[in-house]
Amino acid sequence: xxxxxxxxxxxxxxxxxxxxxxxxxxxxxxxxxxxxxxxxxxxxxxxxxxxxxxxxxxxxxxxxxxxxxxxxxxxxxxxxxxxxxxxxxxxxxxxxxxxxxxxxxxxxxxxxxxxxxxxxxxxxxxxxxxxxxxxxxxxxxxxxxxxxxxxxxxxxxxxxxxxxxxxxxxxxxxxxxxxxxxxxxxxxxxxxxxxxxxxxxxxxxxxxxxxxxxxxxxxxxxxxxxxxxxxxxxxxxxxxxxxxxxxxxxxxxxxxxxxxxxxxxxxxxxxxxxxxxxxxxxxxxxxxxxxxxxxxxxxxxxxxxxxxxxxxxxxxxxxxxxxxxxxxxxxxxxxxxxxxxxxxxxxxxxxxxxxxxxxxxxxxxxxxxxxxxxxxxxxxxxxxxxxxxxxxxxxxxxxxxxxxxxxxxxxxxxxxxxxxxxxxxxxxxxxxxxxxxxxxxxxxxxxxxxxxxxxxxxxxxxxxxxxxxxxxxxxxxxxxxxxxxxxxxxxxxxxxxxxxxxxxxxxxxxxxxxxxxxxxxxxxxxxxxxxxxxxxxxxxxxxxxxxxxxxxxxxxxxxxxxxxxxxxxxxxxxxxxxxxxxxxxx
Numbered sequence: 001x002x003x004x005x006x007x008x009x010x011x012x013x014x015x016x017x018x019x020x021x022x023x024x025x026x027x028x029x030x031x032x033x034x035x036x037x038x039x040x041x042x043x044x045x046x047x048x049x050x051x052x053x054x055x056x057x058x059x060x061x062x063x064x065x066x067x068x069x070x071x072x073x074x075x076x077x078x079x080x081x082x083x084x085x086x087x088x089x090x091x092x093x094x095x096x097x098x099x100x101x102x103x104x105x106x107x108x109x110x111x112x113x114x115x116x117x118x119x120x121x122x123x124x125x126x127x128x129x130x131x132x133x134x135x136x137x138x139x140x141x142x143x144x145x146x147x148x149x150x151x152x153x154x155x156x157x158x159x160x161x162x163x164x165x166x167x168x169x170x171x172x173x174x175x176x177x178x179x180x181x182x183x184x185x186x187x188x189x190x191x192x193x194x195x196x197x198x199x200x201x202x203x204x205x206x207x208x209x210x211x212x213x214x215x216x217x218x219x220x221x222x223x224x225x226x227x228x229x230x231x232x233x234x235x236x237x238x239x240x241x242x243x244x245x246x247x248x249x250x251x252x253x254x255x256x257x258x259x260x261x262x263x264x265x266x267x268x269x270x271x272x273x274x275x276x277x278x279x280x281x282x283x284x285x286x287x288x289x290x291x292x293x294x295x296x297x298x299x300x301x302x303x304x305x306x307x308x309x310x311x312x313x314x315x316x317x318x319x320x321x322x323x324x325x326x327x328x329x330x331x332x333x334x335x336x337x338x339x340x341x342x343x344x345x346x347x348x349x350x351x352x353x354x355x356x357x358x359x360x361x362x363x364x365x366x367x368x369x370x371x372x373x374x375x376x377x378x379x380x381x382x383x384x385x386x387x388x389x390x391x392x393x394x395x396x397x398x399x400x401x402x403x404x405x406x407x408x409x410x411x412x413x414x415x416x417x418x419x420x421x422x423x424x425x426x427x428x429x430x431x432x433x434x435x436x437x438x439x440x441x442x443x444x445x446x447x448x449x450x451x452x453x454x455x456x457x458x459x460x461x462x463x464x465x466x467x468x469x470x471x472x473x474x475x476x477x478x479x480x481x482x483x484x485x486x487x488x489x490x491x492x493x494x495x496x497x498x499x500x501x502x503x504x505x506x507x508x509x510x511x512x513x514x515x516x517x518x519x520x521x522x523x524x525x526x527x528x529x530x531x532x533x534x535x536x537x538x539x540x541x542x543x544x545x546x547x548x549x550x551x552x553x554x555x556x557x558x559x560x561x562x563x564x565x566x567x568x569x570x571x572x573x574x575x576x577x578x579x580x581x582x583x584x585x586x
Contacts, residue, residue, distance in 0.1 A: 039337040040421025041395035044493045047407045052088045052491035059499050062096050070501045074099040079322040079381040087478050091492050094390035094514045116317035118277045120270040129582045142267035142347040159246040164562050170228040183212040193232040200237040200245045215239045256437035256547050259458045260424050264335035273324040274316050281584035282308040294385035294572035295323040322380045329374035329543035341508045342371035357450040374543030383520045385572045389560040390514035391541040398425045398542040400466035404483040425461035434462040437547045464549040468513025468536025473554035476534035515539050523561035533561045
């Protein structure tokens with residue numbers, strides 16, 4: 001006990017910036033006087049090479065008052081003057097932006113909840129979305145959505161070959177049969193699909209094989225393949241418009257959603273900053289000319305947006321951030337061990353009529369306290385129209401698979417997988433199977449269906465690529481091994497969390513990684529096999545890409561740019577899934 005008290009005092013003593021003795025004494029009393037529910041959490045090694053440690057002078061300068069304070073306000077990174085020297089510059093940008101986003105002003109409003117941000121509605125029946133102004137004191141709606149969506153607005157699924165594809169429902173005849181095109185181009189009703197010697201055979205309603213069956217899919221907006229999924233007994237098969245068939249990765253479900261171990265669904269919100277909103281409005285209304293094809297990256301482009309906003313009577317809050325888009329994942333506070341460790345907000349969530357195999361929305365909502373468990377933070381910056389894609393999670397979300405990093409004495413250390421403890425998304429001491437979807441969400445109706453053979457239930461989630469890179473292969477042009485890349489991410493996490501004041505709620509979140517392209521070019525695939533997507537180049541968040549993480553290796557998995565694609569600089573704005581269908585501000 002004496003050693004514990006000494007350690008607590010020493011930790012608090014390191015936090016003193018103002019010279020006051022009140023801070024360590026208060027911290028000591030708080031720690032000794034309050035017991036909280038134990039929980040498992042992601043371990044951030046403290047002995048990694050400090051290759052990405054943030055200098056204290058830089059870290060202090062992030063805070064509005066010039067020094068860290070408990071839950072103190074952090075200013076955003078300046079994306080206009082962003083001038084990266086190496087990977088660390090991108091990682092520092094990411095952490096500063098997250099700390100700013102989660103900062104609280106003097107009135108107790110978090111930046112992401114402030115009037116500087118707009119909510120983005122779910123798609124309506126035509127696929128259109130709208131900006132929703134943030135109004136103080138007004139509850140927002142939180143939606144259940146598929147954990148991963150493709151560039152064409154369709155659910156995403158991974159094939160056994162590790163390739164991501166989008167799933168579109170097959171055409172249905174008036175008699176209720178699914179249909180495919182035959183060799184003659186006619187649409188033919190399917191009675192069933194059988195698998196023989198690994199080959200899928202589509203049978204018509206007379207039981208005869210359909211020659212050269214092909215899926216009739218929509219015209220693709222992006223490069224990710226669209227397929228249709230058909231049942232073949234207890235298995236399923238994917239069919240594309242050319243007649244090629246694929247096997248889905250075992251346990252996956254198109255349109256999958258999931259829940260905590262204590263039964264809360266995961267709810268999602270999408271928000272943008274005011275720069276994004278006025279940029280889109282000016283571009284789509286023809287008020288910003290020539291019509292931009294990429295998000296702003298220069299002061300001159302920003303000046304146009306500022307001027308347009310001013311013509312509408314709006315003053316942009318932090319224009320130096322350039323365009324920002326954020327997706328956040330939330331769970332009900334009642335389902336986590338200790339809500340005080342989370343950023344929380346109050347929101348409206350749908351109510352359901354529930355059975356073991358189907359939850360049907362009642363059309364009513366209830367107000368609940370919600371805890372933030374995951375954040376995707378995306379922003380444009382100088383010379384990076386493809387945007388910088390960063391992701392963060394709560395420490396208590398999910399366990400890691402095996403990974404390696406380099407210690408401060410130069411040795412390569414392996415951290416073995418451990419699922420021990422009460423995780424939010426993984427059973428205590430689970431041995432899998434991991435990342436198998438138990439539920440499917442139907443966007444058109446809001447219904448949640450169990451996926452056979454499961455009931456509506458939580459699955460076992462694990463982080464397959466703990467720090468955003470594959471266990472094998474070369475992650476980026478700066479790191480030759482995963483251990484080197486992991487060390488950078490671990491190092492900056494340890495540095496930031498050590499320098500934040502103990503008790504700051506933001507110490508419970510960690511940086512998984514960020515990715516971008518070489519020179520801000522159009523994404524062409526993962527580095528180094530002909531691709532230019534670098535940084536933590538196989539990045540996934542267990543609250544959002546839960547079921548498309550693939551395995552720990554390079555051959556299976558995804559990256560942000562796997563779904564967020566552009567074919568040329570003229571289509572860079574479509575790298576944002578919400579941009580094409582998002583309506584201008586009224």
